Amino acid sequence: MSEFSEWFHNILEEAEIIDTRYPIKGMHVWQPQGFKIRKYALSLLKEILDEDHEEVLFPMLIPEDELAKEAIHVKGFEEEVYWVTHGGLTPLNKKLALRPTSETAMYPMFALWVRSHTDLPMKFYQVVNTFRYETKHTRPLIRVREITTFKEAHTIHADSEGASQQVERAIEIYSSFFDQLGIPYVVTKRPEWDKFPGADYTMAFDTLLPDGKTLQIGTVHNLGQTFARTFDITYETAEGEHEYVYQTCYGLSDRVIASIIGIHGDSSGLNLPPAVAPYQIVIVPVLFKKTAQEVLDFCNQLKDKIKKAGLRVHLDDRDIRAGKKYYGWEMRGVPLRLEIGPRDIENKKMVVVRRDTLEKEIIDYNEETLINDLNNILGNITQNLKTKAWENFQDNIRPAETLEEAKNIITDEQGIVSFLWCGDESCGKEIEEYVNVDILGVKEEATEGKCIKCGKDARNVALLAKTY
Numbered sequence: 001m002s003e004f005s006e007w008f009h010n011i012l013e014e015a016e017i018i019d020t021r022y023p024i025k026g027m028h029v030w031q032p033q034g035f036k037i038r039k040y041a042l043s044l045l046k047e048i049l050d051e052d053h054e055e056v057l058f059p060m061l062i063p064e065d066e067l068a069k070e071a072i073h074v075k076g077f078e079e080e081v082y083w084v085t086h087g088g089l090t091p092l093n094k095k096l097a098l099r100p101t102s103e104t105a106m107y108p109m110f111a112l113w114v115r116s117h118t119d120l121p122m123k124f125y126q127v128v129n130t131f132r133y134e135t136k137h138t139r140p141l142i143r144v145r146e147i148t149t150f151k152e153a154h155t156i157h158a159d160s161e162g163a164s165q166q167v168e169r170a171i172e173i174y175s176s177f178f179d180q181l182g183i184p185y186v187v188t189k190r191p192e193w194d195k196f197p198g199a200d201y202t203m204a205f206d207t208l209l210p211d212g213k214t215l216q217i218g219t220v221h222n223l224g225q226t227f228a229r230t231f232d233i234t235y236e237t238a239e240g241e242h243e244y245v246y247q248t249c250y251g252l253s254d255r256v257i258a259s260i261i262g263i264h265g266d267s268s269g270l271n272l273p274p275a276v277a278p279y280q281i282v283i284v285p286v287l288f289k290k291t292a293q294e295v296l297d298f299c300n301q302l303k304d305k306i307k308k309a310g311l312r313v314h315l316d317d318r319d320i321r322a323g324k325k326y327y328g329w330e331m332r333g334v335p336l337r338l339e340i341g342p343r344d345i346e347n348k349k350m351v352v353v354r355r356d357t358l359e360k361e362i363i364d365y366n367e368e369t370l371i372n373d374l375n376n377i378l379g380n381i382t383q384n385l386k387t388k389a390w391e392n393f394q395d396n397i398r399p400a401e402t403l404e405e406a407k408n409i410i411t412d413e414q415g416i417v418s419f420l421w422c423g424d425e426s427c428g429k430e431i432e433e434y435v436n437v438d439i440l441g442v443k444e445e446a447t448e449g450k451c452i453k454c455g456k457d458a459r460n461v462a463l464l465a466k467t468y
């Protein structure tokens with residue numbers, strides 16, 4: 001959809017997800033519908049993290065000298081940091097940064113918290129707003145200046161194996177989270193020149209939006225001992241020695257909500273996985289003069305029964321045309337609509353309309369199996385949304401044997417191109433130059449074949465794409 005950007009902005013407004021009229025560029029207001037989707041998505045994520053992470057909350061402001069301690073890190077962020085310079089009318093003697101991410105807020109405290117090897121590993125996360133003065137084109141939920149839903153995890157380990165195992169664990173956590181949302185992704189190791197400032201290496205999750213551009217929806221960084229040395233985070237070993245710790249951090253943001261909306265959405269509007277839908281079921285009674293009260297009574301009982309079963313259900317008994325109701329709930333992406341008229345009650349039938357396929361189906365209304373039947377359909381919708389998204393994603397990963405081919409794929413189809421690469425930075429830069437898009441990173445080792453650019457033995461299978 002070349003007009004994806006217009007579709008995206010329209011649906012954010014029409015479905016009342018966020019209000020972009022707030023008078024600061026790149027900072028927006030979560031409206032009730034959007035806030036609920038965000039809340040349900042976060043509860044899925046927290047359920048996974050709370051297995052073996054502790055949730056914490058650090059101050060938003062970071063003293064200038066702490067931020068500056070890690071030279072590479074601060075270099076990477078110096079153009080993006082917002083500063084607080086005054087307390088009221090009084091100039092502060094020390095500028096305070098609004099956290100762009102929280103390494104330099106947390107790690108001075110980690111130096112105080114970590115004492116012995118028995119304290120390790122430590123795994124923390126927080127869900128906070130962070131601030132980045134993005135100079136590239138800002139876009140709601142995709143590239144914002146206040147990242148309102150920044151989940152950042154920070155872990156501390158006694159040795160490098162611990163850290164590298166945690167990187168793998170974080171990749172599992174993100175995969176499971178995105179799988180529950182039906183968001184497809186590819187994981188690559190970012191090139192040296194595009195890793196997180198201060199990290200040894202960065203693993204990134206990229207998905208694909210309908211306009212053929214990839215979106216980085218999560219990153220996992222192995223920080224090695226770099227920050228430990230800078231912030232003097234050491235622990236006493238069993239032998240009484242002092243060792244620097246090894247660390248990882250991994251983050252995701254509002255981009256997850258952008259992906260749910262952009263990937264599952266269609267020309268009728270939002271198309272929400274039941275797990276994050278503010279309403280999972282909407283009941284629309286078919287009202288005629290004579291039988292209206294009987295139908296309403298039946299629908300109210302039905303709503304109570306569904307609600308008691310823990311599903312988020314709404315009875316739309318407004319006195320407006322049914323068609324207007326259907327349009328509105330489809331636009332808001334409600335996964336399942338039940339249409340109940342006097343004859344359905346008589347025949348013990350129920351009309352169900354799935355949002356994912358927009359198909360109408362008449363099913364038996366069976367008191368005993370009703371909740372089970374509804375949950376089965378909702379489960380089916382979840383699975384169908386995920387399958388369709390993955391099929392479309394995989395259809396848009398194309399191999400290129402030559403640079404020319406790579407360039408043509410990007411020009412004609414966009415999407416993701418896979419190619420053989422020697423892994424040399426200079427060669428990689430020339431490839432980006434020629435195809436005029438970014439190398440996402442390395443997907444896997446290559447066992448044979450020649451580099452697409454220089455003809456040397458290929459070391460890995462790499463991906464490139466036009467990115468947000």
Ligand SMILES: Nc1ncnc2c1ncn2[C@@H]1O[C@H](COS(=O)(=O)NC(=O)[C@@H](N)CS)[C@@H](O)[C@H]1O
Nearest residue numbers: 101142143144152216217218219249250251253
């Ligand atoms: N301006 C932005 N708007 C929305 N999301 C963003 C923005 N900048 C980064 N993100 C998201 O935030 C994730 C984590 O950001 S990051 O810089 O890669 N990594 C960190 O900040 C590390 N401290 C891990 S928590 C990115 O993968 C990306 O999905």
Ligand SMILES: [Mg+2]
Nearest residue numbers: 080132134135
């Ligand atoms: Mg950035």
Ligand SMILES: [Zn+2]
Nearest residue numbers: 422427451454
């Ligand atoms: Zn090469």
